[in-house]
Amino acid sequence: MEKRWGKKWALICLFLFNWARNVSSLSVTVSDMECVYEYVLYEGDTISGNFVVVDHDIFWSSDHPGIDFTVTSPGGNTVHSLKGTSGDKFEFKAPRSGMYKFCFHNPYSTPETIAFYIHVGHIPTDHDLAKDEHLNPINVKIAELREALESVTAEQKYLKARDTRHRHSKLLPFSAFALS
Amino acid sequence: MNKGMVFGGRAACFLPIFLVLCLTRNSNILPVAEAIWLTIPSSGTKCVSEEIQSNVVVLGDYYVIDENNPDHIPTISARVTSPFGNNLHHNENATHGQFAFTTSESGNYLACFWKDGSHQKDSELTLGVDWKTGIAAKDWESVAKKEKIEGVELVLRRLQGIVETIRGNLIYLRDREADMREVSEATNARVAWFSIMSLGVCIAVSVLQIWYLKRYFVKKKLI
Numbered sequence: 001m002e003k004r005w006g007k008k009w010a011l012i013c014l015f016l017f018n019w020a021r022n023v024s025s026l027s028v029t030v031s032d033m034e035c036v037y038e039y040v041l042y043e044g045d046t047i048s049g050n051f052v053v054v055d056h057d058i059f060w061s062s063d064h065p066g067i068d069f070t071v072t073s074p075g076g077n078t079v080h081s082l083k084g085t086s087g088d089k090f091e092f093k094a095p096r097s098g099m100y101k102f103c104f105h106n107p108y109s110t111p112e113t114i115a116f117y118i119h120v121g122h123i124p125t126d127h128d129l130a131k132d133e134h135l136n137p138i139n140v141k142i143a144e145l146r147e148a149l150e151s152v153t154a155e156q157k158y159l160k161a162r163d164t165r166h167r168h169s170k171l172l173p174f175s176a177f178a179l180s
Numbered sequence: 181m182n183k184g185m186v187f188g189g190r191a192a193c194f195l196p197i198f199l200v201l202c203l204t205r206n207s208n209i210l211p212v213a214e215a216i217w218l219t220i221p222s223s224g225t226k227c228v229s230e231e232i233q234s235n236v237v238v239l240g241d242y243y244v245i246d247e248n249n250p251d252h253i254p255t256i257s258a259r260v261t262s263p264f265g266n267n268l269h270h271n272e273n274a275t276h277g278q279f280a281f282t283t284s285e286s287g288n289y290l291a292c293f294w295k296d297g298s299h300q301k302d303s304e305l306t307l308g309v310d311w312k313t314g315i316a317a318k319d320w321e322s323v324a325k326k327e328k329i330e331g332v333e334l335v336l337r338r339l340q341g342i343v344e345t346i347r348g349n350l351i352y353l354r355d356r357e358a359d360m361r362e363v364s365e366a367t368n369a370r371v372a373w374f375s376i377m378s379l380g381v382c383i384a385v386s387v388l389q390i391w392y393l394k395r396y397f398v399k400k401k402l403i
Contacts, residue, residue: 025230026216026228026229026230026311027228027229027230027231027288028218028226028227028228028229029227035219036216036217036218037216037217037218037306038216038217039217099217113229115230115231118216138332142332142335142336142339145339146335146339146342149339149342149343149346150342152346153342153345153346153349156346156349156350156353159353160231160349160352160353163353163356163357163360164231166360167356167360
């Protein structure tokens with residue numbers, strides 16, 4: 001009875017600790033500044049993701065400077081920043097655990113829709129292996145495999161968002177040219 | 181040998197506490213790491229959306245996080261709409277809520293949140309949103325119970341699910357690219373025909389003009 005109870009909790013623990021960090025890709029409309037927060041459980045976790053501006057308005061005005069993207073650590077420092085871009089990928093190691101802030105800044109007043117995806121990945125280190133005797137080296141390999149699959153999924157989400165943006169913008173210039 | 185206890189060990193002693201905290205969603209002690217947090221402005225709505233294909237399971241969970249006064253948590257209202265405008269979920273005056281649906285049409289699904297009129301303070305509200313689609317929304321615990329698998333085998337089964345999703349996405353992207361290419365080629369052909377035709381019309385009109393003017397000047401005995 002004791003062992004079955006422990007096994008059940010172990011399974012639930014497995015779900016929560018190993019799969020508790022995946023976020024689905026969402027879109028948000030940015031008029032001036034929009035921030036999204038994500039909690040990072042362990043120091044040294046890899047925070048990866050991408051964002052794409054899906055509004056086709058950005059193509060009409062070529063003098064649009066693009067969107068600024070900044071990541072702020074719990075201590076208030078800017079960990080990562082990208083300026084004047086219409087979409088990019090990012091990856092960095094979290095210097096500490098805590099609540100991270102991901103902000104999109106739109107310098108123009110026209111609202112832009114941004115599709116973003118953020119993933120926090122944790123791979124057990126040798127330190128974790130030494131601390132917990134129930135953690136096998138196989139868990140490290142499984143975690144690495146899972147992170148590799150997550151990176152493929154992230155890449156696919158990026159391609160899908162970019163495809164959506166091009167789909168919105170591609171047909172109009174052709175027909176405008178055809179009419180002229 | 182208990183194969184199920186691959187990860188259990190140390191976790192079993194503080195796991196019940198963690199679970200209780202997860203269920204009560206009290207962010208003062210331990211925030212739940214599985215969601216993103218948004219700030220709801222004091223006036224206006226905050227919306228998040230996602231472009232989803234048809235026949236995909238969507239699982240949503242939202243909860244208000246207010247560290248300033250935990251005994252008087254402000255309430256929000258939520259609404260989830262399908263691309264055709266159907267109301268999939270509507271909740272008023274709540275501090276947390278859940279919704280689950282299977283998409284019947286592909287398009288942009290929108291979830292909007294706004295502050296209730298009863299709490300008209302000028303402060304912003306923090307909302308935790310847990311939005312899962314497709315394979316992430318699958319209930320693996322029931323699969324584990326039904327098929328009696330656990331531990332490493334269950335993890336590998338989940339990875340297999342992810343790989344199948346990746347393959348599905350790849351096929352979808354390839355089909356969309358093929359559609360785009362066909363549209364591009366058709367438009368290109370139409371533009372080419374149009375430009376040749378307009379060039380032909382220009383040449384024809386100029387030839388006609390020259391012929392007419394020549395005839396006119398000859399008639400008027402100027403040439």
